[in-house]
Amino acid sequence: MKHNRKIMSFLAPVTLITLIIIIWQAACTLLHVSEHILPSPSAIAVAFKNDFAGSILPDTFVSLRIMMSGYLIAIPLGFIIAALASQSRFITRMILPVLIILMMIPMATLVPELKLFLGVKPSLKILVIILQTAPVIAVNSLSGFTHVPQNKVDLMKGLGCGKPETFFRVVLPNALPQIFTGLKLGCILCMIAATAADMSVGQGGLGYRIARSATFSATSTAFAAIIVAAVIGVAFYMLVSLVESIVIKWKQ
C-alpha cells in the first residue's frame, strides 16, 4: 500500500509533464510556430545538446557557485539575526517589519544602485542572493523561536534551566519545522535572485545565458537554460526537504 502510494506520487506529476510536452510539441509542429518565437521541445533538446558543453554547462557552474556561496552565508546570517532578535520582545518588534520589507523587495532591481558602490564584481551577485534569502530564513526562524508553548518553557524552568539551556533544549528543536520552511523558501528565492542577478550584472551564469540568447533570438538556447535553472531549483528544494526529513524524525 505504502509502496503503491510512492509510485503514484512519482507517476502523477511525470504523466502531466509528459502530456504538456506532447501537446507543446504537437502545437508547435501543427501550427508552424517560428522557432524564434516559441521553440518546440525537440528544438530545445537540440539546442541543449549543441550548447551544453560550450555555454550551458560553464554557466550552470557559475550559477551553482554563486547560489551556494550566497545561500550558505544567508543561512547562518538569517539564523543569528533570528536568534539574537528573539531574546527580547522589543528587538523582535523592531526588526520584524524591516526583515519583511527586505524579503519583499526584488533585490536584483537594486543592482544598478549596488554597482555604484561596489563596482561590477562576482561578489555583487552573491550579495544580491544574501539580501534576498537571509530575511526569509530570519523571519521564519524568528517566528519559530518566539512561538514556544508556555508549558514547554515552564518544564525547563521547573528543572532549574537558565535561558541558554532552555534555548538549546526547547526553543531550537521546537522551531526546527519553521526553520526548515524558511530554508525551503530561501532556496526558491535563491534561484530566482541568482538568475535575476545574472541578468543585470552579467559575467556568466544561467540568467546571463538566458538574457543573452534572447537578445540574439536564440530562443531555444534560452529555453534550454531556463529548463536547466528550473531543474536545479527543484533539485535544490528536494535536497533541503531530504535534510529536513532526516533532521525532523518525529513528524513522520
Added chain:
Amino acid sequence: MAYISLKSVNKKFSTRRSEIYALKNINMDFNKGEFVSLVGPSGCGKSTIIRLLDDILKPTSGEITVDGFAYNNSESIPKNMIKKMGFIFQVPNLYPWLTIRENVMLPLKVYKMKGPEYDKYAEELLDYVGLAAYGDSYPSEISGGMQQRIGVIRGMIHKPEIFMMDEPFGALDEDTRENMNLELLEIWKKTHMTVIFITHNIEEAVLMSQRIYVMSSHPGMVKSELTIDFSGRERNLDLISDRKFAEYCTDIESMIGTLRLDEIK
C-alpha cells in the same frame, strides 16, 4: 520549622486592564514526608502555589522557605535545590522531538545524572507504567493516557524529595485514574516523598491526603485546613465505604459549594 513554608505570600498578575490577585496572603506549611492536597474552585490559585515552589513563577511578595533555603524574589534558585523537586503538569507536556525514553530521562540529562543505575531505573519506571515497549517511540505515536503516564514518571526519575502534581490525572478515564492514584499511594509509602497534590476531585483528595487545604478564588486564599485522619487505617479503596470518608467529602463539598455560591452573589 516546617519543611516547606509559605508566609504572607502574594502573587499579582498584571493584565492590560487591571491587576489580579492570584494569591493573597497565603500561609501554608508542609511537613517532610507528608501528603497534602490543595482543593478549591478553578481560579483559586492552587496551580500557582506549586509553580512558585518550583520556581516557574516568582511571588510578588512574601517568604518561601524549602528545606531551610529561603527563596529570594529576584534571584533564581540553584539547580541542586530545584533538583529536590519533581513537577507533574496537568497535560503530559512531552517534547515531541524526543523519544519516550529521552523524555523520561530529560531531568537526568539536565541534572547530569549519568550511569547504568539511572538507565536501569528509567527502564523500571517505563515497565512500571506498562510502556517498556514504547521507549523508542515518539510521543505522537502513543495515546494521550499513555503520554500522561510518561509525564508522571518523568517527574520522579531523578528521585525528588518533593513531588508536586497539578491535577495530573484529570484527563484520564475513571479506571486509569483510580489505578494511577493507588500506584501513587504505593510510591509515596515506599519513597517517603513530600507530596503536594492538586485536584478538583474531592474523593481523590480525601483518599490520599493526610491534610487538605481548601482554597477560595478571586483572590486565591486559604479558606480552611483539614486534617484527614482514619486512625491509622491503611489508605486503599476500602476506605471509600467508611462513614468518616463520606463525612470528610461532604464537609469539603459543602465548603466549596458555599464558596461557589458566594461567587455567584
